Amino acid sequence: MKTVLYARVSTTDQTITHQRTQAEAAGFQIDTVVADEGVSGVTTRLADRPEGRRLFDMLRQGDVLVVRWVDRLGRDYADVTEVIREFMRRGVIVKTVINTMVFDGATTDPMLMAVRDALIAFMAATAQAQAEATKEAQKAGIAHAKGREDAYRGRKPSFTREMFEEVVRRINNGETVQAIAKATGITRQTAYRIRDHRAEAEAALARWAA
Structure with missing residues (x-):
């Protein structure tokens, strides 16, 4: 042994x-x-x-x-x-x-x-x-060093928190994507993204404090 x-x-x-x-x-x-x-x-x-x-x-x-x-x-x-x-x-x-x-x-x-x-x-x-905290700290440090903090937040959402919640409400009510896009003023692509990837859309809003 x-x-x-x-x-x-x-x-x-x-x-x-x-x-x-x-x-x-x-x-x-x-x-x-x-x-x-x-x-x-x-x-x-x-x-x-x-x-x-x-x-x-x-x-x-x-x-x-x-x-x-x-x-x-x-x-x-x-x-x-x-x-x-x-x-x-x-x-x-x-x-x-x-x-x-x-x-x-x-x-x-x-x-x-x-x-x-x-x-x-x-x-x-x-x-x-601890590993996740380390990764986040590394990202923040790199972003700060390059002066590009926004680089790690991804693309800014084209919709607001209020628009997101309105789209979710209408989806839950069974409205079609076409009807939702027309009623809220967002594109159908955005409506599809919120419908099919709701968690990711909400996370994007959180990263931008929207």
Whole structure:
């Protein structure tokens, strides 16, 4: 049995050495370090990372996989939970440095299994929320640097909030697109877009604070 630390670094202020030092300070005795450098965890699945793929080949039943936190293992909620569950199916124990969480597929007690699965779900959801916040911060930073904040809001809607709500009301009343366009003054294309992609239309209004 061996203990493997998986480290991922994507920015200049992160280092593999730092992640190993943190793990050892937390009491882990690391046998092997597997690391991906310059790889984004926001866009790249673990199985698609050069060194991440190695984990699936080298880890065996009884081995321990150590990560700084679960966000090292995936891009979003579904990705993180599936990776952890796949390792547990293989008999690999996943442990985190932060919060010292343990995910062990050998657990058979129903209560412990429920707690374990709830923790996986919670931590994966938190990882996704942090990833999304990071992406938004990156977008805002890039837009600010280029002086083009509007570039990330997309095209400004050709309709107002009041027009949107009027179109939705008429759609719900069963009126035709042609009748709605004539009554509200918007184009039929816009009416079709609101009818067929209502959530996207409303999101566009929100981005422009309309």
